[in-house]
Amino acid sequence: MSKINQRRVLLVHPLGYQASAAKTDIARKANLMPPLGLAGIASYLEVRGKKADILDCFAFPLTAERRLKTYLEMLKPGWIGFSCTTSSFLDGARLAALAKEVLPGIQTFCGGPHVSALREKLLADYPAFDFLLVGEGEETVFQLMEEPKNCAKIPGVVFWNATGKAEFTGFREPGIELDSLPFPAYEKLIGFPKTYRLPIFNYPKAPNTSCISSRGCPYICSYCDRSVFRRTFRFNSAAYLYRHLEYLKHRFGIRHVNFYDDQFTFNRKRIEELCQLLQSRPLDMTFNCAVRAEHVDGTILEMMKKVGCWMISLGIESGDAELLSRHRQKVDLDFMAEQVKLIKKTGIRVKGLFMVGLPGETTASVRRSIAYLKSLPIDELNVAKFTPFPGSPLYENIHSFGSFNENWGKMDCMSFQFIPEGMTSAELEELFIEFYKTHFKQRRILLNYVAMLKHSPDSWLRFVTDLGSFLRFARHSDSRMLK
Ligand code: SF4
Structure with missing residues (x-):
């Protein structure tokens, strides 16, 4: 029997719920994002002589477990690592336990926002994980694979110390220089880019992908979990970003990119430089980004529009x-x-x-949000159900603002796990649906979607293909309203 290969790691993006439910998961159908964090770690490790592969259970829910077992039996990696949100953490722990059963001797680690927020508290309760990794993972995973016995000296690790206590080695400072990173290993994502899809009507052209060009956000919002990158803001230079876009276009034929940064325009100078580069050497690509309202003005918007900015997301919240x-x-x-x-x-x-359901929310405040929404000329809408994630400032005292069912598996912003004082879950659900109905009933919005036949034909094709699921979802929402 061949030996375990300590230089090899399987990086796993868990699904977070039962695979059989994935077929009817409307959110998954509408938006399937590549696990860019894992792809970034994989390329970093490979450049340094390790072997890394990625198993995206989210993209292939029905075959993921079989693929996991086959990979472990055939290639015998010394390591398996998981990137988990709060809602996928328990599924990650289940798969880590399964990996230990299939391949005794394999070492397991887990990173991501949930672990970065709760750190030592988690290690004792989830023995399937040997290590928890806090903050950004590239260098931490590499050092851990190099010298696991020396883990006490590696920043960003939670481990069992000699006295039998879970110990955190401290934050990794300073953060990694982002221009020194290789591009994510997109090629290790099966079927990339076709497997992955931006939300319907959120792009003009396919194939498309998400891409990350900065880390962190210097603001503090009570509901926002920033436990991985904390309050820093680091970014790729315009020159690096241009090369990245060029690479995506030439290697994978990408025609539209969604920048998944919290604050794409926070550093105005790099956006100006990027626009200048894209104007002097056009790539014929379009892009979306998210900004804070105070970080755009007429001049920069004009520049961005000229080089292909298609849609901007704004966190309005209420x-x-x-x-x-x-x-x-x-x-x-x-x-x-x-x-x-x-x-x-x-x-x-x-x-x-x-967002609906923040502490202090009332029927009247949601109605004010709906009226505000109607007064704005926005095209697309996303309403999140407020969820108090462990890394958010609100989490610590959340019980003093209402009732909170801390069921991690359900904390995916798709259901109300927190009910503000004075409200009920049924009221919140009803108002949530009213929010969307108000938006979609506007004549302007309906005409907008008709215009998408021309501006985003691929979206219409997907919409028609998945019409059955969307109708089932709409009917289910309506019947919930009548209950
Ligand atoms: S919600 Fe947006 S602006 Fe607020 S802390 Fe989070 S990323 Fe920053």
Whole structure:
């Protein structure tokens, strides 16, 4: 029998729920994002002489477990690592236990926001993990694979110390220089780019992908989990980013990119430089990004539009100024409205990101948000069900603001696990549906979707193909409203 290969690692993106439920998961159908963090770690390790592969259970839920077992039996990696959100953590722990059964001697680790937030508290309760990794993973995974016995000296690791206590070695400082990283190993994602899909009507052309060009955000919003990259803001230079886009285009035929950064325009100079590069050497690609309203103005928007900016997402969260000022800095709903109009005037689509169910939310505050939404010329809408993640500032005292069912497996922003004081779950669900109905009933929005026949034909094709699932979901939502 061949020996375990200590230089090889399987990196796993767990599904988070039963594979059989994946067939009807509308969110999965509408939006399947590549696990970019794992792809980044894989390329970093390979450049340093390790062997790394990726198993994306989210992309292939029905065959993932079989693939996992076959991989372990055939290639006998010394390591298996998981990247978990709160909702996928328990599934990650289950798969780690399975890996130990199939291949005794394999070493396991887990990273991601859930682990970065709860650290030592998790190790004792989840013995399937030998190590927990806090913060960004590239160098930490590499050093751990090099010298696991020396883990006490590797920043960013939670391990069992000699006295039998879970110990955290501290944060890795400073963060890695992002321009020194190789591009993510997209080629290790089976079927990339076709397997992965941006949300319907959120792109003009396919194939497309998400891409990350910065890490962190310097703001503090009460509901936001920033336990992995914390309050730093580091970014790729414009020159690196241009090369990255060029690579995506030439190697994979990508025609549209969604920048998955928290604050794409936070460093204005690099965006100006990127626009200049894209103007002097066009790549014929379009892109989306997310910004904070105070970090765009007419000039930069014009520049971005000229080089292919197609849609901008804005975290609006609520149309109730009083509620919002409890949860984020610099609240000015009039300014936000002006910025939405400015983006639209430039010819860029706007996606409004709202949230329902924050502490302090009431029926009246949600109705104010809905009225605010109606007053804005936004094109796309996303309403999240507020979920108090362990890494968010609200988490610590959440029980004093309402009732919280801390069921990690259900904490995916698709259900209300937290109910603000004075409200019920049924009320929140009803208001949530009212939010979407108000948006979709507007004549302007309906015409907008008709126009997508021309501007995003691939989206329409997907919509028609999956029409059955969407109708089932809509019917289910309606029947919940009637209950
Ligand atoms: S919600 Fe946005 S602006 Fe607020 S801390 Fe999170 S990433 Fe930053």
